[in-house]
Amino acid sequence: MSAQTQIKPPPDVAVATTLHTAAPPSTTRRASRRRAWAIVFMLFVLMMINFADKAVLGLAVAPISAELGISNTQVGALQSLFFAFFVVSAVGAGFLANRVQCRWILVVMTLLWTLSMAPVAAVASYGVLIASRSLLGFAEGPTIPITQHAAFKWFDNRERNLVAGIIQSGAAVGVIVASPVLTWIIVTHGWQAGFGVLAVASLVWALVWLVIGREGPSDAREVAEKDTSRSIPLLEGRSVPFRSILTTGTWIACVLAGFVVQWNSALMTTWLPKYLTSLGYTPSQTGVLNTLPWIVIGVIFLAQPTLSRYLAGRGISSRVHRGYLPAAMVLLSAAALFAFPYVGSPTAKLALITVAFSFCMVMAVVMVAVAAEITPTRQRGGVFGLMSALATLGAVISPTVAGWFLDGAANPIDGFNQTFLLTASLLLIAGVGAALLIRPERDAARLASLARPIAESTTR
Template sequence: MTTSALPVDRKRAWLITGLLLAFMLINFADKAVLGLAAGPIMEHIGLSSSQYGLIASGFFLLFSISAIVGGIISDRVPTKWMLVVMAVLWSVAQLPLLAPLGAFGFWVVLGSRVLLGAAEGPAYPVANRAAHTWFPDRDRDLVSGILTIGAPLGVVLAAPGLTWVISTFGWRAAFVVMAVVGLIWVAVWLRFGADGPAPQLEATKEKLVEPVTGTATAAPVPYWRILATRTWIGSVLAGFAGYWALAVMIAWIPIYFAKVLGFSGAVIGWLVAIPWGLMALSMIIQGTLSRSLMNRGVSSRITRGAVTSIALLLCGACIFTSLAVETVWLKIALLCLGLGMSAVAVPIGQALCSELSPPGRNGGVLGAYAAVYSLSGIIAPALTGRLLDGAADPAEGFNLAFVLCAVILLAAGVIAGLLIHPQSDHTRLAKRAAKHSLQRSPAPTLAVGDR
């Protein structure tokens, strides 16, 4: 019996997916609101580019650690309640920004973003964990892609509205809006949210725990063996590169549009939505294409590994080309393509983690994946701020930051194409687990009559 044959309420599964999509939408709107309000905040507090970069990076300071811890906990605690706790903390993290900031403004904003990052760290792996329990493996690329669409949709829907709120009511009002929206989601999730039939799905997964001989039970696969596979390393490096571009886009693109290209706040809200809209489109195309190819028997080395490699190479090339053109709208189009579509590597990596992981290891592996790729979120915004402060003008600083981003994307694209091979790594892990289980099995005893 395979996972696709298990009785699953498909309508309920897609309802849960829709709620988790809204969860991720709020998640990234919370991330993006700082960038949208960056200009007024920097002016109000008197921040330099380096200080603002540190605040933007501060979001990811505990993000990686909480992603690992949350992923492991999700293997033991119902994801329904983990999601409730996280969403409540998101709303609480906005409250310090409503107080008078004064001389401690830098530290108050930094502390708020660190708390928000700690609460959001496990969001993506836990949301994927919750959704994957409702679907067989062949559907998980599509499901992970849908959840990742919550990121761009959150900004596409929120950027124009939040920009209007900021210009009309002040930057603090935008954070109030996000706090209220988070609490509304919690109320709806408590009514309709639930974990899927994970025990049945995992018990029948055709993964590493299937016994190879008659009485031997396969040993649990250590986390480190999964994380040492070529596929996991290739996918996490690809995710690191894609998230680097995403972190730059979240923190700095609104400022780039204002300071370098000279657009006003009202227009910036709509311009910011462009790369996020392209990201959503790329997620839909990738998820649909991957599912179609896998249903036709195409290996995941192609549907996941090759697609990741090609996407990152194209994105790096787009960013490089944007620096060479003079036409403003062509520059914007190429830059938005390169930054927006690079994040397609993240949901593919999530699906690869699920493909490699045996029962009881999926949440931890997904958490480790999120923890490593999100490290680029700590580095990219702060380094971009330093480049801006050290440059002769904002245009030169942004050009240096975009060149660095393009190089990282191109290098990761090559590495992903060379390393990602899930079938080979899956077979190797299964053989190791089977060998270890045979070594642990007690030798058979002979009955008296057999002597």
């Protein structure tokens, strides 16, 4: 038999072989969709743990201050230090995600969470808390940009706002669950036990992620072909100078809004429990009432993407459903805080606090989806990381500023009123900026004129 001679199998054997080696396209797509939503669920749980880690210091502030003898300013400095290291790592990990799979970055991050929280469960000292919050901040800094980047690789632009909302709602659910549960643990077993429980939670998540976590198809053809948005197709498979992205009005407005969102979030996680206590509520009542803004935030994180997708389907521009509408909610938050000092009833104050701290958080979802509209897929890790780092400067500043106000005021209520008025002013600026500057279709078109083709990379 010559080298060129080939023995071909009978047609029925060839067909059988094909059927056994290649799954039908519909089956493959269904499996891919199941995997995509499993990834979203895992990232949702990760955000729960992430925000429980942030909240535990505020929930334990009274026993920590009493046992270690530290001031409000020192407590604020702990949380500010946490967010300072948060900023440092967010930028580096964002650009690293352009070259290294998000799957492995997330594993390393969560193992560091465990490593940072475990010592606090064993040793009670201000020095250990400083080291713990510093390492935890460094390890948690990339969480939002990396989770969004990892999830967006599985979905086209029409679904990304919803996906971002689901993942971000994990932050709200994390506080809703953690606030009463950790309060009970702290009251019953001591404040260090709360840190120990969270160390175990991070470790368990990392082990499960090693089994479930996979990298998405990113800007592969099957994702790009489904994308019917007006801005994304202009940029896919291309590269844009980073400076051009960072000077768009859309990106600047996202950073400004993100700064205020992070300022707000850090105030909630650090000082809201103490404020509720100053109104006369018991620790157990505080653990429940502390969840009210987060319940509303969870609803907003799911409702806004749903509304956004509906409006986009009816031809409404992103400037409206990702610009004007969220900006209006930020301005409502500002109005609630401006009215705050003039209300005497604790119930009315609680209602205003809930509105003020929840409505503006809509920008946490919108800013990521809007930034994705004007950024090529391959550059999103770096852009998201830098945006997250600059926005997190708000969280670096606000806990310490609030601590200064509290230590310098005649009573805690006066200190909180000063903090809330400053926050209202920042919300006003962010709301106006979002309304005027978020114009993703226009900015994407301008960036497309500057874009250049890029070679396919094997690293997702």
